[in-house]
Amino acid sequence: ITDRKHDEAALHRNGEFTRRILDSNLDCIKVLDSEGHLLYMNSGGQVMMEIDDFATVANTQWLEFWRSDAESATGAFATAKAGGVGKFDGYCATAKGTPKWWEVVITSLPDVGDNVGQILIVARDITERKQLELINQAQTVELQQLNNSLMLVQQQLSERNEELDRFGFTVAHDLKAPLRAISNLSEWIEEDLSDRILEDDRPIFQLLRQRVKRLDALVDGLLNYSRLGRQELAIETVDVAQLLAEIVDSLSSPSFEIEVLSVLPMLDTKRILLSQVFANLISNAIKHHSRANGRIEITAEDLGDRYQFSIADDGDGIPMGEARQRIFDIFHTLKSCTSNENTGIGLALVKKIVEGEGGHIWVADCPDPETAESEGTRLQTQ
Numbered sequence: 560i561t562d563r564k565h566d567e568a569a570l571h572r573n574g575e576f577t578r579r580i581l582d583s584n585l586d587c588i589k590v591l592d593s594e595g596h597l598l599y600m601n602s603g604g605q606v607m608m609e610i611d612d613f614a615t616v617a618n619t620q621w622l623e624f625w626r627s628d629a630e631s632a633t634g635a636f637a638t639a640k641a642g643g644v645g646k647f648d649g650y651c652a653t654a655k656g657t658p659k660w661w662e663v664v665i666t667s668l669p670d671v672g673d674n675v676g677q678i679l680i681v682a683r684d685i686t687e688r689k690q691l692e693l694i695n696q697a698q699t700v701e702l703q704q705l706n707n708s709l710m711l712v713q714q715q716l717s718e719r720n721e722e723l724d725r726f727g728f729t730v731a732h733d734l735k736a737p738l739r740a741i742s743n744l745s746e747w748i749e750e751d752l753s754d755r756i757l758e759d760d761r762p763i764f765q766l767l768r769q770r771v772k773r774l775d776a777l778v779d780g781l782l783n784y785s786r787l788g789r790q791e792l793a794i795e796t797v798d799v800a801q802l803l804a805e806i807v808d809s810l811s812s813p814s815f816e817i818e819v820l821s822v823l824p825m826l827d828t829k830r831i832l833l834s835q836v837f838a839n840l841i842s843n844a845i846k847h848h849s850r851a852n853g854r855i856e857i858t859a860e861d862l863g864d865r866y867q868f869s870i871a872d873d874g875d876g877i878p879m880g881e882a883r884q885r886i887f888d889i890f891h892t893l894k895s896c897t898s899n900e901n902t903g904i905g906l907a908l909v910k911k912i913v914e915g916e917g918g919h920i921w922v923a924d925c926p927d928p929e930t931a932e933s934e935g936t937r938l939q940t941q
Contacts, residue, residue, distance in 0.1 A: 586683050587661070590668070593676030595621045595636060607684055609653040616654065621680070624651050632663075639665040639678050648685065660689035731778050738778075742771045792829040799823040802830070803857065806838050814852035815845055821859040824866055832912045837870075839905040844872040865918070876924060886922060 587604030591597060596618045600610070610616055625632035628649035635645025645665040652658050661682040668677040749756065749764045756764075800823040807817050826833070844855050853873050860867045877886060887910040913920045 586681050589621070589680040589682070591621050591678040591680065593640070593678070595678070597621055598677070604682070607653070607659075609655040609657060611654075625649055627651075635663065635665045636678070639667050640676075642667060648689075659684055659686045661685060734778050735775055738771050738775050742768050745771075792831055794827055795830055797826050797828055797830045797833060799826055799833070799859070802834060803837060806834060806841060810838065810842055810845065815848075815855060816853075817841065817855045817857070819857045821857075823859050824861065826866070829916070832916065836909050836912055837868075839909045840870040843905055844870055844874070847874065848872055849875040877922060887920070 584601055584603055587607050588599075588601040589597060589604065590599035597616060597620075598618075600608070600613055600616075605613055622629065622632055622636065628647065628651075631647035631649055635647050638645035643666075646663065648660065648662050650658065650660055662685045663680065663682045665678060665680050668674070668679050670676070745764050745767050749761070800819070803819060803823065810817075841855060841857075845853075856869075856871045858869045858871075860869075887906050910920055
């Protein structure tokens with residue numbers, strides 16, 4: 560029986576080799592009989608299933624472990640018995656109740672000797688993946704809900720903006736019409752009573768009209784400030800030199816010399832907003848100059864990822880302290896409110912435009928090169 564003994568020894572060696580491979584496998588490997596009773600489980604699988612003694616689960620009906628996914632497990636088992644390969648993902652707790660998700664593959668084993676109709680099962684622990692999927696699903700639902708909420712808020716904001724626009728136009732109309740009437744009435748009264756008005760009283764009528772004009776300008780400024788950021792403006796290629804020439808021409812003051820000291824760029828930007836920035840800064844330098852005549856210098860510097868523009872004048876400048884810190888506050892002005900040109904909105908509008916487009920604006924001194932003392936103010940923006 561030497562040959563038989565050699566064959567038995569070879570089978571034993573092969574069996575030991577196979578057992579070691581199965582035990583070292585990271586998947587849970589099981590063998591069932593034709594009725595689905597558990598015959599074998601590799602040691603790695605026993606660890607994953609938290610089984611301390613395989614004898615406690617031997618001959619257990621495998622389908623009992625899959626009560627929550629009975630339909631999927633039964634279908635896959637039937638497919639394997641018919642000679643196919645059954646697959647499903649399912650939930651099955653360990654022997655100690657730890658919840659786990661598994662990716663299961665079931666197939667039939669070839670009949671060898673007395674081993675007839677046996678079924679091989681390979682189950683891979685996909686709990687971590689499933690948890691991530693569940694988290695992603697929950698986040699997707701949460702993001703969808705958030706998106707729906709944002710869309711609702713956006714719609715409500717759009718409706719309220721439209722209401723504000725209508726309200727603003729109504730208020731502007733209702734305010735500006737009586738303001739014009741007040742101004743006209745003051746002129747008519749002054750004309751009709753011209754021979755009875757004392758010369759000392761005439762400045763009162765002028766002051767009245769100045770106040771009316773200032774209020775009219777204030778209404779316009781508030782409308783522009785409120786509309787800012789709520790209008791979609793197109794990006795276009797702007798010749799800054801040409802734009803500045805048009806602005807300077809519209810703001811031309813015979814007593815002011817306005818000079819551009821740098822080569823100005825071509826920019827892809829919102830032309831209307833850039834025009835508002837330059838117009839307000841230049842007119843601000845003229846209106847708030849300490850003298851009736853003066854000089855304004857405009858420069859531009861290419862900083863690589865942005866341009867820095869400066870509007871400098873040779874007036875007395877803005878004193879340090881609270882006044883300088885508040886020049887960009889809306890309604891704040893350094894001049895008396897009797898000036899009809901002074902609404903306190905211009906620089907606030909400029910700041911809102913510049914920062915809304917991702918830029919910065921600040922005020923700096925222009926030192927006199929001879930005295931090294933502050934003379935004039937430079938408004939710079941990037």
